[in-house]
Every structure is written in C-alpha cells, then in structure tokens.
Amino acid sequence: xxxxxxxxxASFASPHHTTGIALGIEGVHxxxxxxxxxxxxxxxxxxxxxxxxxxxxxCGKTTLLRIIAGLETQTSGRIVQNGRDISWLPPxxxxxxxxxxxxxLFPNLTxxxxxxxxxxxxxxxxxxxxxxxxxxxxxxxxxxxxxxYPAQLSGGQQxxxxxxRALATAxxxxxxxxxxxxxxxxxxIRLRGEIRRLQQQLGVTAIMVxxxxxxxxxxxxxxxxxxxxxxxxxxxxxxxxxxxxxPFVADFVGKVNVLPAVALGQGRFRAxxxxxxxxxxxxxxxxxxAVRLYLRPEDRAVGHEREGQPNRVRGEVLxxxxxxxxxLAEMQIDExxxxxxxxxxxxxxxxxxxxxxxxxxxxxxxxxRIRVFPAIAGGARL
Amino acid sequence: xxxxxxTLARPAVGGRRLGLSREDIIARGVLxxxxxxxxxxxxxxMASIFARAVQDNDGNxxxxxxxxxxxxxxxxxxxAWNSIWVAATVVVISVxxxxxxAYALTRSCAPFKGTFRLIALIPLLAxxxxxxxxxxxxxxxxxxxKPLLEMMGLASIYGAPGIILSEVYNTFPHALMILLxxxxxxDGRLYEAADxxxxxxxxxxxxITLPSCKYGLIxxxxxxxxxxxxxxxxPKVIGGNFSVLSLDVFKQVVGQQNFGRGAVVGLLLLxxxxxxxxxxxxxxxxxxxxxxxxxxxxxxxxxxxxDALMAAYCALVCALLLAVVGMAIWTSFIKLWxxxxxxxxxxxxxxxxxxxxxxxxxxxxxxxxxxxxxGSLTVFIGAYLTEKTRGLELxxxxxxxxxxxxxxxxxxxxxxxxxxxxxxxxxxxGFLYSTMPILVLSVIVHYYTSSHLTAVTALKQIDNEFEAxxxxxxxxxxxxxxxxxLPVCLPAVLDIARYYFVVSMATLSGVVFLYSPDTILAAVxxxxxxxxxxxxxxxxxxxxxxxxxxxxxxVYAVATRVLLRKTQAWRNxxxx
Numbered sequence: 009x010x011x012x013x014x015x016x017x018a019s020f021a022s023p024h025h026t027t028g029i030a031l032g033i034e035g036v037h038x039x040x041x042x043x044x045x046x047x048x049x050x051x052x053x054x055x056x057x058x059x060x061x062x063x064x065x066x067c068g069k070t071t072l073l074r075i076i077a078g079l080e081t082q083t084s085g086r087i088v089q090n091g092r093d094i095s096w097l098p099p100x101x102x103x104x105x106x107x108x109x110x111x112x113l114f115p116n117l118t119x120x121x122x123x124x125x126x127x128x129x130x131x132x133x134x135x136x137x138x139x140x141x142x143x144x145x146x147x148x149x150x151x152x153x154x155x156x157y158p159a160q161l162s163g164g165q166q167x168x169x170x171x172x173r174a175l176a177t178a179x180x181x182x183x184x185x186x187x188x189x190x191x192x193x194x195x196x197i198r199l200r201g202e203i204r205r206l207q208q209q210l211g212v213t214a215i216m217v218x219x220x221x222x223x224x225x226x227x228x229x230x231x232x233x234x235x236x237x238x239x240x241x242x243x244x245x246x247x248x249x250x251x252x253x254x255p256f257v258a259d260f261v262g263k264v265n266v267l268p269a270v271a272l273g274q275g276r277f278r279a280x281x282x283x284x285x286x287x288x289x290x291x292x293x294x295x296x297x298a299v300r301l302y303l304r305p306e307d308r309a310v311g312h313e314r315e316g317q318p319n320r321v322r323g324e325v326l327x328x329x330x331x332x333x334x335x336l337a338e339m340q341i342d343e344x345x346x347x348x349x350x351x352x353x354x355x356x357x358x359x360x361x362x363x364x365x366x367x368x369x370x371x372x373x374x375x376x377r378i379r380v381f382p383a384i385a386g387g388a389r390l
Numbered sequence: 391x392x393x394x395x396x397t398l399a400r401p402a403v404g405g406r407r408l409g410l411s412r413e414d415i416i417a418r419g420v421l422x423x424x425x426x427x428x429x430x431x432x433x434x435x436m437a438s439i440f441a442r443a444v445q446d447n448d449g450n451x452x453x454x455x456x457x458x459x460x461x462x463x464x465x466x467x468x469x470a471w472n473s474i475w476v477a478a479t480v481v482v483i484s485v486x487x488x489x490x491x492a493y494a495l496t497r498s499c500a501p502f503k504g505t506f507r508l509i510a511l512i513p514l515l516a517x518x519x520x521x522x523x524x525x526x527x528x529x530x531x532x533x534x535x536k537p538l539l540e541m542m543g544l545a546s547i548y549g550a551p552g553i554i555l556s557e558v559y560n561t562f563p564h565a566l567m568i569l570l571x572x573x574x575x576x577d578g579r580l581y582e583a584a585d586x587x588x589x590x591x592x593x594x595x596x597x598i599t600l601p602s603c604k605y606g607l608i609x610x611x612x613x614x615x616x617x618x619x620x621x622x623x624x625p626k627v628i629g630g631n632f633s634v635l636s637l638d639v640f641k642q643v644v645g646q647q648n649f650g651r652g653a654v655v656g657l658l659l660l661x662x663x664x665x666x667x668x669x670x671x672x673x674x675x676x677x678x679x680x681x682x683x684x685x686x687x688x689x690x691x692x693x694x695x696x697d698a699l700m701a702a703y704c705a706l707v708c709a710l711l712l713a714v715v716g717m718a719i720w721t722s723f724i725k726l727w728x729x730x731x732x733x734x735x736x737x738x739x740x741x742x743x744x745x746x747x748x749x750x751x752x753x754x755x756x757x758x759x760x761x762x763x764x765g766s767l768t769v770f771i772g773a774y775l776t777e778k779t780r781g782l783e784l785x786x787x788x789x790x791x792x793x794x795x796x797x798x799x800x801x802x803x804x805x806x807x808x809x810x811x812x813x814x815x816x817x818x819x820g821f822l823y824s825t826m827p828i829l830v831l832s833v834i835v836h837y838y839t840s841s842h843l844t845a846v847t848a849l850k851q852i853d854n855e856f857e858a859x860x861x862x863x864x865x866x867x868x869x870x871x872x873x874x875x876l877p878v879c880l881p882a883v884l885d886i887a888r889y890y891f892v893v894s895m896a897t898l899s900g901v902v903f904l905y906s907p908d909t910i911l912a913a914v915x916x917x918x919x920x921x922x923x924x925x926x927x928x929x930x931x932x933x934x935x936x937x938x939x940x941x942x943x944x945v946y947a948v949a950t951r952v953l954l955r956k957t958q959a960w961r962n963x964x965x966x
Binding site for chain 1: 408409410411413414852853854855856858859860861862863864865866869870873874877878960
C-alpha cells in the first residue's frame with residue numbers, strides 16, 4: 009500500500025486539523041423499553057483524533073455509534089458536530105462516512121462503482137469521478153481492482169473498498185463499527201495499521217467501536233472504556249493500561265492479578281502475611297479498610313533490578329504457560345497463603361533465572377505499579 | 391454558540407423522534423399506501439361479511455337471526471358435516487401418499503427423481519375443475535373404467551367419491567412440498583447412530599423418521615384439510631347432488647341472492663381456515679427451530695431392492711397423475727365422447743372463437759400478466775419497506791399481520807367479502823365492481839402470504855446496512871433500492887411473478903363472485919361450459935390453461951437463466 013500522501017489528496021484533509029472539538033456528546037441517554045442501554049454519556053471527540061469505544065458486548069458502544077450516525081435515536085441528550093446540533097437530524101443530513109463489520113458492499117456493483125456510489129449523486133463530471141475513484145483505490149492499495157466485483161476480493165480487500173467508499177465524499181467524521189472483526193488474525197493486524205495510517209494522513213476524525221483491547225491500544229489516540237452503558241474511563245492507551253481508573257478497566261484491558269488486602273496507612277497494605285508498599289497513586293485509605301491490590305503480570309522485578317526495591321518476595325513456580333515470545337508463570341509467593349500470582353517472563357529470563365515448575369525465584373513486586381481499589385462487594389466502581 | 395443557545399432553550403424530551411427527510415416521507419408514504427391497499431382489499435371486505443351476517447337484506451340489524459335459522463336447517467348442517475368428513479378422508483388418503491412419495495425422493499437413490507418431482511407438481515398448474523372433468527371421463531356414466539367402479543360397489547362417481555378422488559389429485563402436490571421440506575431437514579447423524587446399534591429399517595422409520603417430520607405431517611394435514619373445505623371447483627363439477635359448505639355459499643349468494651345467509655356460511659367456512667392457520671403458524675415456528683438447530687443433512691445410500699420399490703411407487707403415482715391430465719387433454723381433442731373418437735380441434739375452436747365465452751382465455755391471460763406484474767411489485771416493495779426502513783414502529787406489526795392474514799381467508803370468502811364491500815351502494819370504490827382491476831386486486835390479495843414470505847426470505851439474505859451506507863453517502867434509499875436491492879433480489883421477484891401468473895390462470899373460488907360477462911375468466915368459463923354439458927370445450931379450456939402455465943414455467947426457466955447470467959454476473963465470479 010502506497011503510504012505517501014499525494015499532493016492532490018490535500019482536498020481530503022480536514023481543514024481543522026489541529027485542535028477543537030469535532031463532535032460533542034452531551035448527556036446522551038438511551039432506553040429500549042425498560043432496559044437502559046446508555047446512561048448520560050458525555051464525551052468530546054477532538055479534531056483529527058482516532059477515538060476507540062472499547063467494551064464487552066452489550067456495553068452500549070455500538071448503540072452510541074449508531075446514535076452518532078442517526079441510525080438509532082437517543083432517548084435524551086444532544087450531539088453537536090462542528091458546532092452544529094445534529095441530535096435530531098436524519099442520517100442523510102449528517103456528515104459522516106461509515107464502515108461496517110459486514111463490509112456492506114453492494115454485491116452487484118463493481119469495486120469502482122461501489123467507491124463512486126456517493127460521488128455519482130453529487131452530479132460531478134464523469135472524468136472527475138473516475139479520477140477520484142482511481143485515487144481512492146490507489147490510497148487503499150487496490151489500484152487495479154476497479155473492474156472486479158466484491159465477491160472476487162478477500163475479506164480484507166473488501167473492507168479496504170468499504171473504507172474507500174466511506175472516504176470518497178470527504179466526510180469530516182469516519183465511523184468504524186467493528187471493522188476488523190470479520191477478518192482472520194493476520195489480515196486484521198495488517199489492516200489495523202493501514203486504517204490508522206490512512207486516518208492520520210487524511211487527518212479525518214474517526215470513531216471506532218471494538219471489543220478487542222489490542223486493537224484499541226494499537227490504533228487509538230484515546231480510548232473510551234465502556235461497561236453497562238456508562239463510561240468507565242477516557243484516556244490515552246497508556247493511561248488506560250497503566251493507570252486504570254476502575255477495577256473494571258484494570259480487568260478488561262490486559263491481564264491483572266487481584267489481591268485482597270487491608271490498608272495499614274501511608275501507602276502500606278497487608279495481603280496475607282505480606283506487607284506491601286505502594287508508591288504510586290494509592291488513594292487515602294484509613295488503616296483497617298479492606299482493599300484490592302491490582303498488579304499486572306509484568307510488574308515485577310527480577311535479578312539485579314530488585315536492588316533497592318521494596319516488596320521483595322520469594323516464591324515457588326507452580327507451572328509455566330508458554331506463550332511464544334514470553335511465558336506466564338503461576339507462582340506461589342511464600343507469604344501469600346492460598347493465592348497464586350501470574351507473572352510474566354521473557355524467554356531469556358525464563359532461561360537465565362531457570363523458571364520452571366518447582367523452581368524457587370526471588371522477585372520484587374514493583375511498588376509504583378500497584379493499583380489500589382476499595383474492596384466493595386463485586387468489585388464495583390467508586 | 392447561537393445554535394447551542396437555541397437548542398438549549400428547547401430541551402430534548404424523551405420519546406422525541408428524528409426529523410424527517412424527504413426520503414423518510416416517501417418511504418413511510420409508500421408503506422402506508424401498501425397497508426391501505428391491504429386494509430381496503432382484505433380487512434374491509436372481511437369486516438363487511440361480519441356486518442352482513444347480522445343484517446337483513448335491507449340492512450337492518452337483526453342480531454343472530456341468520457345463525458339461528460341456519461342451525462335450524464338440517465340440510466345446511468348436513469352440508470357442513472359432508473365438508474368435514476370429505477376433507478378428513480382426503481387428508482387420510484393424500485398425506486400418506488405424499489409422505490411415501492417424499493420419502494422416496496429424499497431417502498432413496500431411485501432413478502429419475504427429478505422427473506418424478508416435476509410430474510408430481512403438475513396438479514398445481516391446473517384449475518381444480520380439470521381433475522373433476524377427467525374423473526368424470528374415466529369413471530362417469532359413460533366412463534372408460536365405469537365397470538371398475540361398479541366392481542368396487544360404487545354406483546356412481548358423482549358425489550363424495552368423485553370429490554374425494556379429485557381433491558386427492560389437487561392436494562397431492564401441496565402436501566408433497568411441505569413433506570419434502572420436512573424430510574430434507576432430517577439429521578443424518580441420528581441415522582448413523584441408529585446404524586451403529588444395528589437398528590432395523592422399519593424401526594428407524596418409526597423411531598426417527600416419523601417423529602422428525604411430525605410437524606411437517608401436521609402442517610400438510612391442515613393445509614390439505616383447508617384446501618378441500620374451501621375448494622369449490624371439484625364439488626361443483628363432480629359433486630352431483632352432494633352438498634358441501636363451499637357450494638352452499640355459492641348457491642345462497644348467486645342462486646338465491648340471500649347475502650345474509652351467505653355471510654353466515656362464509657363465516658363457517660372461515661372457521662376451519664383460521665383454526666388451521668393458527669395450528670400451521672405454530673407448527674411452522676417449531677419447524678424453523680428445527681431448521682436452525684445444527685444438523686448434518688441425511689445422504690441416502692443406494693439399496694437396490696428398496697430403490698427399485700420406491701422408483702416403482704413413484705412411477706405408479708406419476709402414471710396416475712398423468713392419466714388425469716392426459717384424460718383431460720385427450721377429451722379436448724376427440725370429437726364426441728364416446729361415439730366419435732376421431733381427433734379434431736373443434737372444441738378449441740368453440741372455446742376460443744365461436745362460443746359466448748370466447749374471451750375467457752384471453753381475459754385470463756391478461757389478468758395473469760397484470761397480477762404477475764403488479765403483484766410481484768407490490769409485494770416486493772411492501773416487504774422491502776417493512777424489512778429495511780425505519781419509523782412507524784407502532785403500525786409496522788400490523789403490516790406483517792395483514793400480509794399473513796390473507797392465507798387464512800379462503801378465496802370464496804374473500805370473493806363474498808368483495809361483493810358485500812364493493813357492491814355496497816355507499817362505497818365510493820363501487821365503480822371497481824365487476825371490472826378487470828378488481829379481479830386483479832383480489833387475486834393479488836388472495837395469494838399475498840406466500841409471495842410476501844418469499845420476498846422477506848430474499849431480503850433477509852442481503853446485508854442489513856445498505857440503507858445506512860447509502861444514507862451516509864447522501865444517496866436516497868430509493869436509488870439504492872433500484873440500483874442494488876431490486877437487482878440483487880431479482881430471482882425472488884421473478885419467482886413471485888411466476889407464482890402469481892400460475893395461480894391467476896387456475897384460480898376459481900375467489901373470482902367466481904366478481905366476474906362480469908366482459909371479464910369472464912377461463913376457470914369460470916370451464917365451470918359454465920361443464921354446466922351446459924359442453925365437456926369437450928371445458929376440457930379444451932382446462933388443458934389450455936395447464937399448457938399455458940407449463941409454457942410460462944419453461945419460458946421462466948430459460949429466461950431467468952439468460953437474464954441471470956446477464957444481470958447476476960457478480961454471483962458467479964471466481965475469487966482470484
């Protein structure tokens with residue numbers, strides 16, 4: 009795929025590339041009969057950013073996207089696009105391009121006719137249209153497929169055509185509804201890079217719905233994590249992964265160990281017979297309060313990284329799960345009765361430290377990485 | 391910011407709807423028009439029957455007087471009983487015959503299965519009168535096989551025996567189609583499991599096959615039962631003095647002009663239809679659940695003895711079916727049965743050129759073409775708008791209900807409703823009465839349900855987001871409809887058109903109340919010719935109807951193949 013941005017493509021780039029709010033969602037609420045699907049969603053989408061709506065199925069992310077597109081109606085709340093209130097406009101009167109999981113290519117039209125579909129009705133000269141179609145097909149890496157029918161292309165190629173069709177009319181907003189979910193693993197990884205580069209080149213604001221955290225982490229400028237119709241956290245991929253705002257986010261994005269513990273005050277907590285120091289954001293817990301400590305598998309120090317670190321522990325490897333370039337070891341820490349930790353080691357560490365079932369390993373649990381949440385029944389949010 | 395201030399002053403209220411674009415208004419307008427069509431031409435006529443049943447001939451309310459009178463007339467009650475036992479007898483004969491036939495087609499490796507299947511479906515193409523005429527020729531007073539009838543101890547074919555024979559012939563393909571579907575849904579793994587225990591063929595049939603097509607059997611039985619109860623052609627021709635409900639409606643209305651009594655009998659006729667409609671829709675839901683369950687299709691293995699037996703059975707049934715059509719065609723060519731058996735075209739000349747009914751065949755052709763064209767278009771557009779557009783959520787279920795309801799109304803009752811509704815002096819649509827358009831509309835409505843279901847099935851198979859995509863591209867939905875949806879669904883639309891054509895050529899019960907001398911149709915003419923004793927011309931017209939439908943089906947097969955190769959090139963492309 010040709011990744012250079014041709015000069016004539018400048019027309020695709022959004023004029024407000026820098027800052028500013030492309031889309032404002034204000035108090036959007038959605039009820040189907042008696043089921044509340046979205047609860048007072050407030051969200052601002054910045055010009056030119058790629059925003060991912062991430063969450064498990066049924067969290068309301070697709071409903072939110074369809075409300076933005078005008079395919080569903082909100083029960084209450086407003087949607088403002090570039091200063092224009094579009095809350096109650098029918099889809100035809102809104103400005104966006106959309107790509108669906110099912111591609112939704114017109115099967116009886118050629119690839120070129122599919123891409124030109126939105127251009128033809130704008131009464132542009134034929135030569136202009138075919139030039140634009142050629143540009144777009146080149147942009148998505150299918151310059152010679154114009155005469156083919158959708159059924160002749162692979163899934164990934166069809167989704168590229170759908171993308172070209174959505175971008176053809178130079179919309180200021182691109183909506184992507186699980187665009188990669190129907191593709192096989194390899195094609196998915198290739199296309200997610202291409203969509204991201206294209207979106208950045210054209211500077212088009214994009215909102216993508218996905219249930220795949222890896223997809224969201226690798227593509228998004230910002231991620232909106234949703235659960236049960238509410239926003240759990242909005243942040244950059246780094247924020248979301250390293251500083252999850254809620255237990256749900258910590259649990260849903262990446263792997264995490266959860267340790268029941270009791271606060272001792274001043275960033276100290278007791279889990280089992282182990283006293284752990286927490287130097288990151290650890291909240292203000294009164295001594296004696298029950299909490300849960302969240303620790304990712306890679307947040308451990310081994311070998312000489314341990315020097316000068318608090319939270320030194322020793323444990324026995326129970327079993328090792330091989331994952332390719334790394335492995336996940338289930339360990340019984342000596343002072344943590346009845347609870348094992350899953351810790352991640354690179355292949356090199358596996359060999360250097362002799363990580364295998366039955367081995368005893370010295371570690372430190374990284375104090376700045378431990379996240380603390382109050383232990384409310386069911387692990388609910390604050 | 392002024393925009394924001396303006397909208398803040400008008401807070402968003404729950405339950406508010408999106409603004410309407412021009413396209414939304416068009417979509418809703420057309421959908422409402424289709425619904426209005428069904429309300430006017432299905433619901434309103436039915437309501438008129440109900441109203442008429444409690445009025446006297448001058449329109450005064452008389453409560454249930456007609457019902458009470460009816461129940462006190464033993465002859466009329468006898469007709470109801472006759473209808474029921476004749477229909478039950480036909481079910482008992484027709485369904486097992488069809489089950490065995492379907493079993494042979496799906497579970498054996500008998501040769502010529504395709505041909506057998508085609509021959510078995512021929513009765514669908516004929517008016518129900520044709521079989522009655524043929525059976526009169528075979529077994530009637532001057533019939534070829536009259537002695538055989540006497541050997542069996544029957545004095546005459548006229549009456550119940552003739553009706554039963556004709557209706558078995560007429561209902562056979564209806565039962566067969568349902569049972570073919572039911573049997574082809576079988577799970578092959580059950581049979582493999584049974585084989586691994588060494589289960590006998592007979593035991594497999596009773597423990598696996600029969601239970602798995604239980605719903606198919608119930609559905610086929612109700613369809614056959616309703617068909618016989620509401621059919622009017624066969625009893626009219628071969629029934630003699632044997633009275634049944636459907637003939638009763640005809641006699642009350644056409645013979646005695648007693649509309650109130652006619653309405654009561656019409657309502658009685660509606661009862662078994664509605665009952666079997668309810669049973670059938672329940673059963674179909676279960677059938678669909680079976681279909682969606684994961685199963686491995688059964689593949690028959692060759693077994694020489696069994697296959698030969700099944701082939702012999704199919705050949706016998708097909709020979710009998712062909713003997714019926716064949717007799718009708720033969721009758722249409724011989725000069726004067728049974729005295730002069732030389733061949734001639736005089737009956738065709740009489741039926742098409744000389745007689746008073748000469749316009750009947752061309753009228754039927756005209757009507758069939760109109761019904762095929764307007765019917766397929768109306769049905770497809772109606773189904774498209776119900777399935778693929780938004781808005782009007784409250785009245786959308788009504789559209790589905792109306793589309794399904796038409797199946798529950800027998801043609802005779804629908805026709806009766808049309809008389810009462812459109813012939814009413816205060817109806818502004820009265821000008822339609824006894825014109826060609828009302829015939830066309832009545833046939834479209836009468837066969838709406840299966841056409842609607844065909845269209846819905848085709849529409850469900852295409853991507854649900856076409857309308858969303860075209861809205862995002864600012865292309866009106868109707869452009870996408872004509873450019874994408876209609877071409878993609880063309881095979882289904884053509885299928886509906888062919889179905890409408892064939893049923894229009896053959897239908898009698900719905901139109902028998904609605905024709906005028908100018909708009910007389912082939913099926914009605916056959917009935918009148920037969921009544922006048924012109925059995926030769928009647929057979930000629932009946933044969934012509936069958937041959938026309940056969941020809942149309944052949945043209946359809948060839949034309950769709952050519953057309954589809956041109957318009958559906960995208961279907962057959964190989965992936966590179």
